[in-house]
Amino acid sequence: xxxxxxxxxxxxxxxxxxxxxxxxxxxxxxxxxxxxxxxxxxxxxxxxxxxxxxxxxxxxxxxxxxxxxxxxxxxxxxxxxxxxxxxxxxxxxxxxxxxxxxxxxxxxxxxxxxxxxxxxxxxxxxxxxxxxxxxxxxxxxxxxxxxxxxxxxxxxxxxxxxxxxxxxxxxxxxxxxxxxxxxxxxxxxxxxxxxxxxxxxxxxxxxxxxxxxxxxxxxxxxxxxxxxxxxxxxxxxxxxxxxxxxxxxxxxxxxxxxxxxxxxxxxxxxxxxxxxxxxxxxxxxxxxxxxxxxxxxxxxxxxxxxxxxxxxxxxxxxxxxxxxxxxxxxxxxxxxxxxxxxxxxxxxxxxxxxxxxxxxxxx
Ligand SMILES: Cc1ncc(COP(=O)(O)O)c(C=O)c1O
Numbered sequence: 001x002x003x004x005x006x007x008x009x010x011x012x013x014x015x016x017x018x019x020x021x022x023x024x025x026x027x028x029x030x031x032x033x034x035x036x037x038x039x040x041x042x043x044x045x046x047x048x049x050x051x052x053x054x055x056x057x058x059x060x061x062x063x064x065x066x067x068x069x070x071x072x073x074x075x076x077x078x079x080x081x082x083x084x085x086x087x088x089x090x091x092x093x094x095x096x097x098x099x100x101x102x103x104x105x106x107x108x109x110x111x112x113x114x115x116x117x118x119x120x121x122x123x124x125x126x127x128x129x130x131x132x133x134x135x136x137x138x139x140x141x142x143x144x145x146x147x148x149x150x151x152x153x154x155x156x157x158x159x160x161x162x163x164x165x166x167x168x169x170x171x172x173x174x175x176x177x178x179x180x181x182x183x184x185x186x187x188x189x190x191x192x193x194x195x196x197x198x199x200x201x202x203x204x205x206x207x208x209x210x211x212x213x214x215x216x217x218x219x220x221x222x223x224x225x226x227x228x229x230x231x232x233x234x235x236x237x238x239x240x241x242x243x244x245x246x247x248x249x250x251x252x253x254x255x256x257x258x259x260x261x262x263x264x265x266x267x268x269x270x271x272x273x274x275x276x277x278x279x280x281x282x283x284x285x286x287x288x289x290x291x292x293x294x295x296x297x298x299x300x301x302x303x304x305x306x307x308x309x310x311x312x313x314x315x316x317x318x319x320x321x322x323x324x325x326x327x328x329x330x331x332x333x334x335x336x337x338x339x340x341x342x343x344x345x346x347x348x349x350x351x352x353x354x355x356x357x358x359x360x361x362x363x
Pocket of ligand 1: 094095096097098121166169170198200229230231237240241242
């Protein structure tokens, strides 16, 4: 019988997730899939259902719904001081995985080298190879899982087209420091290399580590494509909503490829993700229609290491501090009361609160 599978796929095994999910069915414990512990916020689920009911069921633009691109640009400004033009510098992707594939496929020519830190997230090397590129691994050495600067420099050459960075890093948990990123930035500029930065875990960082966006380092805005998404931050990995931020020319390249492949990400789920951004914006904006009495009678229990039994003080009004330094604020949107809770580790959560109910979270 003839082999139908194209040679370019022949060398790949099933992804680690396929393997682990199959074993999980057999043994009942899943040690593979990175499914978040928290539920997708109820308000975000409701917004996606509402988008379907309201008829947002047709193709979205190739680059994504403009309102969501605006929210993504706003997020980049607030968290990183990064100025982004939503019209030309943002693309909504079908998850970060698709963003990685599309980015590599759009820029890597056959024979180009791509520097990548190992151990790597499992789709990196297959995506580089499918694009015709040659992966050049740089090891993150145990026990601290940091790279050796000499090894990193040695990996760069005139053949290097791109560097694929993942910070915070899966699977080691390494959060690249500003000094490490500065060295990476210098090498990218010296060798005229594009950085593709997978920052899908940007909001899952524990003190004292701090996430630094590579694109915000001097000289990197024009040569970095930052990838992130809603899956991990909003606990909706199955929705497949990610995004890419970077120079306009790269988005033109992505659009050329994606118009003939995925075309666009799911329309109603883009609106679902947007609802989280809208909720956060309303909370930040002073929440004029906040029902403070409803919020203050609710109790929040938050577990985050030493932070326990966080409870908004009864006197707290619109924006308050819980008795353990967790900040919370609330807003009423479309008759739902939404609360944002941020703990000192930098992690935060937007959720729906009910009056006089007890809510428990692990942040
Ligand atoms: C480093 C890294 N990048 C990307 C992804 C996938 O993101 P998405 O589900 O948005 O495709 C994962 C998922 O575990 C990951 O660990």
